[in-house]
Amino acid sequence: DAKTTQPPSMDCAEGRAANLPCNHSTISGNEYVYWYRQIHSQGPQYIIHGLKNNETNEMASLIITEDRKSSTLILPHATLRDTAVYYCIVRVDVTSGTYKYIFGTGTRLKVLA
Amino acid sequence: NAGVTQTPKFRVLKTGQSMTLLCAQDMNHEYMYWYRQDPGMGLRLIHYSVGEGTTAKGEVPDGYNVSRLKKQNFLLGLESAAPSQTSVYFCASSYGGSGNSPLHFGNGTRLTVT
Numbered sequence: 001d002a003k004t005t006q007p008p009s010m011d012c013a014e015g016r017a018a019n020l021p022c023n024h025s026t027i028s029g030n031e032y033v034y035w036y037r038q039i040h041s042q043g044p045q046y047i048i049h050g051l052k053n054n055e056t057n058e059m060a061s062l063i064i065t066e067d068r069k070s071s072t073l074i075l076p077h078a079t080l081r082d083t084a085v086y087y088c089i090v091r092v093d094v095t096s097g098t099y100k101y102i103f104g105t106g107t108r109l110k111v112l113a
Numbered sequence: 114n115a116g117v118t119q120t121p122k123f124r125v126l127k128t129g130q131s132m133t134l135l136c137a138q139d140m141n142h143e144y145m146y147w148y149r150q151d152p153g154m155g156l157r158l159i160h161y162s163v164g165e166g167t168t169a170k171g172e173v174p175d176g177y178n179v180s181r182l183k184k185q186n187f188l189l190g191l192e193s194a195a196p197s198q199t200s201v202y203f204c205a206s207s208y209g210g211s212g213n214s215p216l217h218f219g220n221g222t223r224l225t226v227t
Contacts, residue, residue, distance in 0.1 A: 034215060043117075043203055043218030044156070087155060091214075098163050099209065100171065101146070101216060103156040 004088045004104040011110050012082075018075040020107050022088030025069040032091040033064060034101065035073045037084040044087060047073065078111045085109070115139055119204050119219035126194045126226045134189040134222050136204030144209035145187035146171075146216065147179060149200040156203060162187055163209060194226045 005023040012018040024033060032051050036044040048055055048062045050071070055062045061074040075082055087106040091099050117138045126132055136145065143164050148156040148171075158171030162181040176198060178190045187206075191198060201223050205216040 036216070041201060041221065041223075043205075043220045044216070046215040046217070049215060094169070099144070099207075099214070100158060100161055100169075101205075102158065102172070103148070105155040 003102070004090060006086075006088055006104055006107045008105070009108040009110070011112055012075075012078045014080060014111050014113050015077055018073075018078040018082065018109060018111070020073040020075075020086050020088075020109065021070065022072070023070045024088070024090055027068055027090055028093070029068075030093060033062070033068075033071050034089050034091060035060070035062065036087045036089065037082075038087065038106070039081075039084040047086075049091075078109075080111050080113060083109060083111045117204055117206055117217050117219035119202075119222050121222060122220070123223045124225070126191075126224065128195060128226060130194050131190070131192050132194065132224075133191075134202055134204075134224075136187045136189070136206075136219060138185055138187075138206040138217070140206060140208075140217065141184070142206035142208055142217070143184070144207045144214075145181065146205045146207075147177070147187065147189045148203045148205065149173065149198075150203060150221075151200050159189065159202075194224075196226045198224065199226045200224060 034049040035047040038044045050062045064071045085106040146161040147159040160179040165184040204219045208214040
């Protein structure tokens with residue numbers, strides 16, 4: 001299974017961009033990268049996902065390197081409410097049409113006032 | 114539209130007791146998953162299901178059983194609880210098709226085994 005590696009913690013000043021890196025060097029060609037965040041002990045919340053191209057939505061941007069071995073989640077203007085644990089995960093193809101999601105240990109992002 | 118609902122929210126068991134955790138989703142999703150999260154750690158996949166009547170093992174399946182008799186429900190059973198199973202259990206569901214199929218999570222069941 002593809003594994004992800006993330007720094008255990010990061011700080012970011014409020015109003016600045018938060019750039020969260022993820023390494024997934026063993027990812028296969030058809031495996032998607034997903035990002036989630038978990039605030040306190042709530043259920044993880046979906047942020048964004050991508051396969052090859054960069055993606056943007058109302059919450060964040062996802063930059064995937066050309067070789068797909070790493071990606072970066074960008075929160076353009078971090079707020080205190082963005083303080084959370086951010087998980088980069090890979091959707092693994094088990095068989096054709098069958099998938100599972102493998103979580104790593106995540107990055108604890110602290111947004112500072 | 115309630116999304117993913119987990120019951121109960123909290124439970125305390127004694128070693129050797131059994132219990133069933135219920136997960137229900139109202140989004141007509143094909144795929145459902147059970148994860149556990151221990152303090153300071155990420156989520157680990159216990160079992161998952163790709164459709165009604167099917168189940169498969171995840172990363173840490175030992176000590177757990179699951180059933181998916183109805184598409185909207187996914188049950189996680191502990192036949193003989195052990196202190197090592199003290200954890201927060203999260204259920205998730207997804208559409209399962211290619212492309213846009215993010216996981217939708219419930220708010221968890223906090224289980225303590227004494």
